[in-house]
Amino acid sequence: QGREEIRVVGSSTVFPYSQAAAEQFSNNTGATSPIVESTGTGGGMQIFCGGVGVAHADLTGASRAMTQSEFDLCASNGVTEITEALIGFDGLSLAISRASEFSWDLSLEQVYLALAAQVPVDGVWADNPYQRWSDIDASLPDIEIIVLGPPPTSGTRDAFVELAMHVGCEELEFVQAGGFDGDWVEENCSRMRTDGPFIEAGENDNLIVQRLQSDPNALGIFGYSFVFENLDTIQGVALNGVAPSFDTIASFDYGVARPLFFYIKNAHVGVIPNLMEFIEEFISEESIGPGGYQSERGMVPLPDADRAAAQAATLALTPMARPE
Amino acid sequence: MTLLAFMILAALAVSGFLLNRSAALAIQAGGTRTHSLAYFHGLYALLSVLVPVFVVICVYLVLKTPVINGMVIGGLPDGVLDDMSAGQVDLVLATIQSITRGQTFGTPPDWQLAAAERLTSLYAGADLLMVVVVAALSAVILFFVRRQVAAEFRARQAAERIVHGLMVACSLVAILTTVGIVFALVYEAYRFFEMVPVMDFLFGTRWEPQIPIRADQVAAVGAFGWLPVILGTVVIGTVAMLIATPIGLLTAIYLNEFAPKSVRAVVKPVLEILSGVPTVVYGFFAILVVAPALRGTGADLGIAVSSNTALAAGGVMGIMLIPFISSFADDALTAVPRSLRDGSLALGATRGETMLKVLFPAAIPGIVGGILLAVSRAIGETMIVVMAAGLIARMTINPLDSVTTVTVQIVTLLIGDTAFDNPKTLAAFALGLMLFILTLGINILALRIVRKYREIYD
């Protein structure tokens, strides 16, 4: 059977943006709307790399770059030409209910100490003993550590580990004094604690927002767009003195911003109707430019120059190289 | 075209019915008694045509596309498919199909246009052929069936044999579903146990399946001991049953013995709504209403309550199970013969004494059967716990803590990631298998008990 509609899978973070592009595309052209599924970055890669042909997806969204092993998986299934399209940034943010009585400003080191499975305790690398924020630093509130965060299946989790946990780990005196290198950090600082304070809350960010609203002492980790929509009830937690906002995320001042991508299966361009037109819509200025409709949904646009380059590269369908 | 084929089939089958029936009637008019009613002669003709030809049409519908695609691909000029992978060939086919729909990109090469034409003509030809085959086959069957009409022909038996066959086929579907599930579970679980020793799985006390999904991902090291997971299931299930059983039983007792008819007529259906509410809704309810309330109460009392407390998930699940238990208990109580109730009342027992000392004990086997079925529901329930229970497995029986369940793990391990080759994903199947075995055991037990109790009163 042929297929008339474009199929997009992938990251739940990119999902709202793909949705927006898909709806805009179909409104503008009257063409059948692309079908967008939210499968998580990893899951999307598995489906995307399943092979070429109408049974397989055309695009996949990703909240992190494609990895080497995924690229190889694609290649082994005959998906050899892939175009990487960088579309913008997502501000991963820590947030808490406005009902919280405390003013929150954490360092990444404190975040690490609160959430990691293993931390230095009296100079020894040991299981995380901290149960209250005040245990970590007396200046922090004397309340239980409760952080709701993404499950390991999600790219959000990967990004958080990389951007917050690893960096926080490296800031530890223990690590700096010990002279441990990046590999050591990756080896030892990637595990989130499983003894209660860190709660893997599933992929549903709205659910986390609502749980924050009902529990003023719980922190949540999720996309900035959800903070933005609910500014009246929740607030971003400042990291190293920087509160999350569109500006601080775009400038990478807020510690945990990450790039968003989608990947194009080049072999499908020219076969699946309207695929190229949809890609053009997705990366148009109206979409990902400043003030474009993606920013309404919470995406942080790329700086002008980067954006122009990314758009050009995407339109040229330049196949990506094997990631390092 | 397919519709036409079905219409032809229907028309010929009906005419076969009429034809054979009138033939049988003619024999009867001649004064001979036919073995079977004329109606059965007709029915036999109808079924003889309908069943095989229907199967033929279905097979055609399934095979049409792959066969024609194969023919088109096979008919392409030499060389154009050289060095192409299956997927690329698939894309070529998709391009050709797009052309038949009038969608082209640039100027397609001539061989593609030719193939598109061939594709169109093959489809048209195949449909025509199918209609002809259907008509011809039906006619041939009709012809032979018509010749069978005779006074001594056992048309009833013949028709009943066909119906019997159809019913057996239906049963096979149900059985095949089970076989399919068992096969899928066992096969994947076997692969899992090739990677993780059975003993580690069965007796391990650590469940940390978050081993790297990709070679270069860093995460927790894998540990696949299912005990904490099943323990979590047991904790949540126990909470659920502790809520559902007393409330359900008391409800049944009240409705069965004390409630005025009008109350019963209202309460029963309203309660049934509780079991009809989609479980995803209960999930929202548990996590957004019940859990915070419990946490708040706990905080007021100075007790630490996890925000994923098993109490919330289990409690809400218990609510869901109330009507299940109450209607089972109500049925069991109703099944106790009225004579026992009269017997007790006539001895001067109050209604409460009659209920508690005679009716309820007499209904116990049925009630226990129902409770067991509710238990198997509870451990198989998915969406409530996916939303309201935790993800992290811990060896605890404290219902105020967060625990995880077998179904939660299955869902989280599977949704999102469908690489069927690492133990993380395969572990879901091992868990599924254990769940299947567990519910099977409970069901066998429940059936035994219910059976035994039926024997007493039948």
Added chain:
Amino acid sequence: MADITNSGTGGPRKSSLTESSAKIAKRKRADLILQGFGIGAILTAFTVLFILVASLVSTGYTAFVQTHVTLQVFVDPAEVAEERLPRGGFQEVLTASLLSNLPDADPESDARAVRNILSNGAQFYLRDRIVANPSLIGQTISITVPVSDPFDQLNKGNVDRATPEAQRRVNDREIGWFDALDTAGMIATPLNWGLITNADSRFPELAGLRGALVGTFWALLTCFLISFPIGIGAAIYLEEFAPKNKLSDFIEVNINNLAAVPSVVFGLLALAVFLNWFGLPRSAPFVGGLTLALMTMPTIIIATRAALKAVPPSIREAALGVGASKQQVVFGHVLPLAMPGILTGTIIGLAQALGETAPLLLIGMNAFITSAASSPFDASTALPTQIFIWADSPERGFVSRTSAAILVLLGFLVLMNGMAIYLRNKFERRW
């Protein structure tokens, strides 16, 4: 109290029937306590149900109305030209009309902010009007369009005007504009038919359940057409014809067990068999229906067998006794008598299928699709998966829409259960 132990000696002591001893009072009290517990149990269940529905209604009711603004729009030929249709500057035309009502807004710098009062879909409302009737170009027409979600929330009182400006999606100036429109009588909050008649959208004010309803319809139809005949056929065979032995016991246990198998396992099976082996399309309601049919079948089989069992053997014997064949007995007498029970079971099974989520997630029925499926093979969502998607959308408007969608789903469930109860009461037979 008569006491037989002394009946031999002095004859039973006569006691009055009205005389009430402490013992009797105690027994009566025990009776009342039992009743009290029963009523308490029922009230508990009802309270929970009430809280559940109330919490849904309290968040969901606002989604059943939608804020609209009625504008007098001059369809400027400079922006909208007949030759360029369906493209054109509809957005600009609408903005111009808004600006004409907001004297304090600067036509240049505030254009974007003002435009954001309207739903993104507003331009397409206008476009469709004009495409249908190009002669409107150059005229001033009156058009009613939805406002965008932040203003919808504002109008519904979900935005607390007292919160600091930085913590709101709408700032004080925007609120002022909206209030100006409101005072001018241009704002109305009619019933939100779009909730039913629109397909999904990323804009809450445009999003509706049509796609989900159509998808659910196709899925349930498929589910019914497959599970009903097969379920009844299997049940009749197993109950009436299959030899009773270890094997049939085993099959019975298995079918009971199928009803208890977690639904996600059926999703697993569907993923492996229907999608990967048979290559059926992803996200299709047909596949969803097949999957749900596998789950519904055991329910139907169990209900049918129970209904068949309930038909008294005397009816069977009577028919056999006059020389009817087994099949004549079953199809002529037993099945018609069992039909109400079978239908009830089927409806309840379908109601369960209606609310089922997990297996549909596995076969991709949780996609974003802005048009309703026109056949069971087109990609589509279903009601529960639509709820799932909406629940995870950032816009505030989706919170109430999620609850509203749940209420719609509950409405259908109550309807189906009501039907089952009606059937049961109407045809309930006592022999």
Added chain:
Amino acid sequence: MNDMRLTERGVETKQIKMKARGVEVFYGDTHAIKSVDVDIEDHTVTAFIGPSGCGKSTFLRCLNRMNDTIDICRVTGDIHLDGEDIYDPRIDPVQLRAKVGMVFQKPNPFPKSIYDNVAYGPKIHGLARTKAELDEIVEKSLRRAAIWNEVKDRLDAPGTGLSGGQQQRLCIARAVATGPEVLLMDEPCSALDPIATAQVEELIDELRQSYSVVIVTHSMQQAARVSQKTAFFHLGTLVEFGETSKIFTNPEDPRTESYITGRIG
């Protein structure tokens, strides 16, 4: 009626135990019992006979208010037990039923042990203070019901495991155990084979030493064999009531006569 073995009986008048006056029973709109007056004597077996549906069971169930358990059933008129109106609102039917016991057409032992079946009534009424007392009541009741010898070795066996006749006698023992003053029996032998029937009939004759017994039966032979008084019901009315010997040999009412001579066994 030459084949009837009428039980010999004395002529002494007995005390009246229950007295019904102007009893009417309605099931919804159906008028099932029409103005019935009956006196039930102490130490007497009274038989109710009549064609099916004439209201025998209905009237019997008025005597211990078992009709209360039927929603649509409405009873008017007076029924007195030892001079007390049993339909008086102050009367507790539970206490009434302890005094007016009942045995049903189909034996209905509880699915408990034989012992527990008999001990059930004494237990709920608190008739025994100790286990020994209870044991005594159970044994005595089983003896009275002429089943002690058959079951004394298996008091723990389930009552449902007995044969039909044994079950019926067990039910009688159960009724006797609460020490009733009147015993109502609704066709107690209709589910039994002839041998079991003989045993139960013998028992009834014995029971009348201590109780007032009312028995509903289809079989005129049975009525003739076991009863001293007979009431003939027809279409909800009491047609004739009197000495059994008189009713069977010399009925006053032509309806009685035609029923009895058209007798079918």
Added chain:
Amino acid sequence: MNDMRLTERGVETKQIKMKARGVEVFYGDTHAIKSVDVDIEDHTVTAFIGPSGCGKSTFLRCLNRMNDTIDICRVTGDIHLDGEDIYDPRIDPVQLRAKVGMVFQKPNPFPKSIYDNVAYGPKIHGLARTKAELDEIVEKSLRRAAIWNEVKDRLDAPGTGLSGGQQQRLCIARAVATGPEVLLMDEPCSALDPIATAQVEELIDELRQSYSVVIVTHSMQQAARVSQKTAFFHLGTLVEFGETSKIFTNPEDPRTESYITGRIG
């Protein structure tokens, strides 16, 4: 036995309609019927009597293979109808049952109209070609069952709405309508009142003009009244079989004698 009114009967020997030899029946491991030989004569009413559980019903159900419907039931031995072995695998039990009709203990009309109840058999056996013919069969059958006058005005009313006795006669009409050659009746009067019983007994006597009738009964009086031949079963064996008058007045077997003299109405 001085109270039995034995039906007068001629001495002519009748043709043998059904013949059973060495019939054994097992329910699973229970041996319910042990080597029974019986001849059922044409135009004769044969009664099966015996204590409860002795196997009367079981044996009766062998005669039209109704036992086939009980999974665990196994029948061995020979039973012939007009010289044909009815357990021959080539025999269609469905046709057999059309020839050997059956009436059950509890009246069991279909939940359909009175007309449809009677017409059902003729319809499935194709006995009537036209509606008029069918009407005729229905009327004739209802007349034979002596119920025509009571129901002729309400043939469309549901059969379940009739009284017990009427229902039983309707069931007989239904059985008669298929034109059977043998009619088996399993305690057809046990659910009936005496008046209805009398009607059915009269009917049975009439039916024997056309059919061979086999009746199971608990009541020896009934057996004596309606039958010409009687078979006495005990614990699964046929103890005695012969002329009813002989069995009741002068039984050969001591077991028969003791059962009959221990008779209870």
